[in-house]
Amino acid sequence: MLIFIYGNDSFQIQRKLRLMREQFLNKFDNQNLNLSVFPTANSNQITVSEIFQIMATSPFLCEKRMVIVRDFFTNVKTIDEVYWQERLLAIPSSTIFILSQEIEVKQFEKKTLVSFFKNKPDVYFYSLNELTGRALEKEIETQAKELGVVLNKEIISAIIERLGSDLWQIQTSLQKLCAYANGEPVSMEMIEMFVPCFFDDQIFALMDALSSKRDLNVVQLLKQQRLFGSNDFYLFSMFIRQIRLLLQAKLFFEDHPSAQASELAKTVSIHPYVAKKLVGQIHSFSISDLQTAHQFLFELDHASKNGLVSSGLALDLFVSKFICLKQTK
CATH class of the missing domain: 1.20.272.10 (Zinc Finger, Delta Prime; domain 3)
Known part of the structure; x- marks a missing residue:
């Protein structure tokens, strides 16, 4: 299985990666013996031979192995994409291989590797871009509900007006509102106190x-x-x-x-x-x-x-x- 996670919203990309990792560990690998993330903590570059060696290795004491390569197109030159597509065709059925990249959709779609895998079986694409309109409002409602923050439509509009679609700052502001409001509905006074204007x-x-x-x-x-x-x-x-x-x-x-x-x-x-x-x-x-x-x-x-x-x-x-x-x- 090959998965591409991409788009211009780093918050959603990081969240998607975190959720996939958690789901994998909970379902297949609760001892964390078969999860590999690149670049590693000791290097800011990816080691191609090590990645492909791990990809091809059978899982240890479990059904699946997961390999994550973050900032893929930042680390891989265009000239090497053909080599990667040949190797990625050989992903064993026991390996879940994830490539992530913060990138504009138009740039992503122009990549040779993307075009090659576009209609291949067992290949999945998750496009995560900045939210707008109702989608952004629903995201704020969801985050607020998880935190126990009570918001009305006017307050949600005020948050969007001040922060736009920056989900990192929205998350931080909701956490502050949660601590201060203590279960009470959020007021405009609280917004003035804890939600900064556009940065x-x-x-x-x-x-x-x-x-x-x-x-x-x-x-x-x-x-x-x-x-x-x-x-x-x-x-x-x-x-x-x-x-x-x-x-x-x-x-x-x-x-x-x-x-x-x-x-x-x-x-x-x-x-x-x-x-x-x-x-x-x-x-x-x-x-x-x-x-x-x-x-x-x-x-x-x-x-x-x-x-x-x-x-x-x-x-x-x-x-x-x-x-x-x-x-x-």
């Missing part, structure tokens, strides 16, 4: 402070977000998103120097407001700085996901690294 302005302020070498401002802004209750994982995820967007915008205008912010918004699939803010900020960063920051964030993200560092430490290390990077200019 783009804050992340742009942090990046402005970093680019201007205002180190004290950076520390103060980060401290404010933490005092407000922003989750370290969420803050770290926002830095990853922001650096990626800045790098995409920088490269876009390198190729299209006379383009407008609206064209960037369409190309990168972002809100026009965010595109306008990016245009005003990209001149403060070189492509080299952004590529260095992006690579360091990737390494920290891998270390965090494998339990080598906490999200808070990863966030502090990134900010320190970026401050040092700008000071050397």
Whole structure:
């Protein structure tokens, strides 16, 4: 069995992986002897030979084996996809093989490996993208019910207005509301107290402070977000998103120097407001700085996901690294 889990919503992807792991362990492998996750905790790269060796090995004292390869297309070059498709055709019936990737659907569908397996038997695709409309409302209702938080339609609309479709921040805010409301219906006053406004302005302020070498401002802004209750994982995820967007915008205008912010918004699939803010900020960063920051964030993200560092430490290390990077200019 081959499973692809992909989309632009990291929260849903991580949740899907966690649920599949839990279901596998509960149903087949309660001693956790047949579950393998790559990249491993000791490396930020995948070891192809080890993956295929484990894939082909019979399960130990159980019916099934599960192999998970996270951030697959980040770690595998396009030129190697044909080799992978040949090997993945040989997945034994006793192995459940999962490939996950945070990626835009259009990019995913263009992958050679995806096209090859699109209509193959025993291959499953889970597309998990940012929720909107009624689907987003139902997600909030479900999370609230699990936590015992009482919300009405007006409150749900207020949460969406402030946080958009960011499920990481929605989860954090609902947890705070749960602790404060203590079973009582959530009021608009509680929303004002515990649900921050859309984070783009804050992340742009942090990046402005970093680019201007205002180190004290950076520390103060980060401290404010933490005092407000922003989750370290969420803050770290926002830095990853922001650096990626800045790098995409920088490269876009390198190729299209006379383009407008609206064209960037369409190309990168972002809100026009965010595109306008990016245009005003990209001149403060070189492509080299952004590529260095992006690579360091990737390494920290891998270390965090494998339990080598906490999200808070990863966030502090990134900010320190970026401050040092700008000071050397």
